[in-house]
Amino acid sequence: MDIKNKSITSREDDFAKWYTDIVTKAEMAAYSKIKGSIIIEPRGYAVWENIQRGLDKMFKDTGHENVYMPMLIPESLLQKEANHVEGFAPEVAWVTKGGNNDLEEKLGLRPTSEVLFCDYYSSKIQSYRDLPKLYNQWCNVFRWEKETRPFLRGREFLWQEGHTVHETSKEAEEETHRMLNIYKTFFEEYLAIPVITGRKTEKEKFAGADYTLTVEALMYNGISLQSATSHYFGQRFSIPFDIKFLNRNGEYENPYQTSWGTSTRMIAAIIMVHGDDNGLVLPPRIAPTKVVIVPISKSEEVKNKAYELLNNLKDAGISTIVDDSEKSPGFRYAEHEMNGVPIRIELGPRDLEKNQVVLARRDTYKKSIVPLEANLVNEVNTLLDDIQKNMYETAKARNAEKTYECTQLDEVAEIMENRPGFVKAMWCGEEECEMKFKEIRGTKSRCIVDNEKPIDDKCICCKKEAKHLVYWGIQY
């Protein structure tokens, strides 16, 4: 199908430009006067709301409650956990004045809220009966990033952060894994984005964590994106923050904690995994508008039919709009394709004559004809499910193509140069060997995966005994 494209750069020619073109042309976000703080426009925000709705339900179903913490953190509080400060200090923005007066203690804009939660928990938790605490908050955070791109890396962005406190390490570790799996499920079932999950290396883990579990996704261009993380803290925060409880043996003990989060970066992932040269492609399950009806004619008959179909679909809970604007049909097709609407229903005089409508799907551009006497709601629902599934399968097949098993370090250089993706390789666990990868176009360990079968018994780098199977890639 020959589709004219006046507006956006091809993703093959210039992926970075293509990405920002979609963000702005599909009106997901606009630039603001503040570097790194974007204006999330209605379409982008509606996607975020659907993401929130989906995830929030999964959190609530597993016993979590939402809370809200302050945006400002006193400097002294931020400094309580050494590794944590070291990790975040370089990118904290500070409030130093109230009106015209200097503040006695400067206040950091939260880059993440561990210390706020910990401070709160220290005053709230006294007995094992107070545990577990399973809290989450939806909020914005600030990190003074040097390089920013809409949704992908901002100085201000929206996210959720879960912070839980448990009686035992076992319980806390189970929580860490439970939340990782919730993210995995959400990415695969709602966003149609296949992911790999595993553990970060010591070097890459969250500042202050015992260990970090991660959800990694591969973008269309083979660059990987850290899309969600789940951290096990052990007692690393509860000790310095003096959170303690009287345990079942009548002794004071520091509890075990976790934190987990994901952000508006998911929207970047949706764009970079599913988008094409005609714009955004939204997975049906999170698309704010699932169906657009385009009447091809201003005749009353066609128009009435369009609105009749609209009502049928809306009554069935399918978010639908009619676009009866003056634009030519081709213009309207292109516009809704840019915006990523999963299904377009074309309806013209010719269809009315034949007593049918045309369903065009966004993911493959294939059109199908549905007789008017058929159950349109069923047809649409079936098609939405199929699109959702197909988008996932397409992304999964591409990932498979871009995932390479390597046993020699020099193969990695060729791959990252010519056809970047995930390299699966064995690693001895030494940082020295981990660093060798960095010399190859900044390739980094993305995650350690324990549940796949080893591909070699020697480290790809030093040839000593291999301990871990690791996915390596170039990261955003």
Add this chain to the structure above:
RNA sequence: CCGAGUAUGGCUCAGUUUGGUAGAGUACGCCGUUUGGGGCGGUGGGGUCGUAGGUUCAAAUCCUACUACUCGGACCA
């Protein structure tokens, strides 16, 4: 943060070399016509030339600083 580039109407860009009264296409408004993949004709409105300084009789054009974006590199819990 380092190197290179870009910034002119909503968007894409010409004009900058060689200083001399702001241009086009597209989009937008209105009228008409049309409608099965970004239609056609007419007409109208819209720009402190990224921001702030400087040089000059005169600056979109030359100089300086800053900001934003793009590419490459460094960094990225």
